Amino acid sequence: MQIVINGEAKEVACNLTVAALLQQMALQPLRVAVELNRLLLPRAQHSQTALAQGDVLEIVTLVGGG
C-alpha cells in the first residue's frame, strides 16, 4: 500500500506498524518523533499503530538551529 513519508510517496507492506517501519528504516526510536496525519503519535503507541493506505507521516529529528 502507498503512504507518504516526509513528503514522498512510499510503498510499504499492509498493516505495517509504525514501530516496524522505523525499524525497517534503521531509525533509532529515541532519536525520532512521528506525526501521523498531522497528529503527534507518541512513542508508546508506535508498536500498536498500524499504518493504512494514504497515511501521511512526518518523521523528524533534532538538528542544529538558533
Add this chain to the structure above:
Amino acid sequence: MSQKKLRIGRFEIASRLFVGTGKYETYELMAQALAASGCEVVTVAVRRERMTDTSGRNILDFLDPAKYTLLPNTAGCFTADDAIRTAKLGRELLEGLDNAGSAWVKLEVLGDKKTLLPDPAGTLEALIELKKEGFEVLCYTSDDPIAAMRLKAAGADSVMPAGAPIGSGQGILNPWNIRIILEQLKEDDPDYPIIVDAGVGTASDVTIAMELGADGVLLNTGIAGAADPLMMAGAMKLAVESGHLARHAGRIPKKLYATASSPITGVIGAQ
C-alpha cells in the same frame, strides 16, 4: 561574587548566554564552541529525518543531553499551526531523551523569508494554544513594545525581542525600544525574563544588551559564523558576564561637561 540565577518558569539557569547549534562547519566545532561559551541552554531545531544521509551522524552524538538543557525552536514555521505541530514534535523528542527542555519551546512564527521577521498575529495565536498544551513558551518577537506587551499579557514565560534580523550581525539596532520593552514588561514584575535574541554580531552587542537590563542573550550566528568560533565563544562568555555585572554595579551618569578625576587644588605653581 554570587549572582542571582536567571529564572524562566520552572528553569533556573546560571549562564545568561543561550547559544544556538546551527551553522557550524562541523559538529565537533559546535561541541567545542558550546563548551567555550559556558552556556547551559542550547537551542535546537526540529526537521525531517534525512533518510539518505549516509554519514549517519546525528547532532545528539555531539550534544550531551545530560549536560545541556535543550531548547527546541519552531524555526522555519510560517503559520501558527506548523509552529504548534513542531513544538509538540520537539517535546516528544526531548521527553525521549529525558531532557528538562521537554517542558519549554522557543516559539518562532515567521512572517517573511527575507527578513525572518516574526508574524505578530501568528505568534500570538500559537502562544495561546501552546500555553493550553502545557508548554512554557519563550517568544521570539521584534523590538516593538506593543507586540512584546501583548505576548506577555497572553502568558509568554519570556519575551525575546530581536536586536536585529536573525544572522545579520547588526547588534542592537534600537536600544530605545529595547529599553521601553524592559521598562514596561518589568513594571511591577522586575524579574520577568527578557532575553535579547537575534542579530548579535560581536561581544560588545551582548554587553550592550545586558547593560540595558536584558536578563540574557541568545545568539547563534555570531559565534558559528566567526572566523574563530572558539575564541568568539570565549568572548561572548566574558561579554554576558561583564554586561550583567556592569548593569548591577550602577554606572556613572552621562554628563555634558567634564568633572576632573584628579584634585583641582594643590597644583604646583598655583598663585
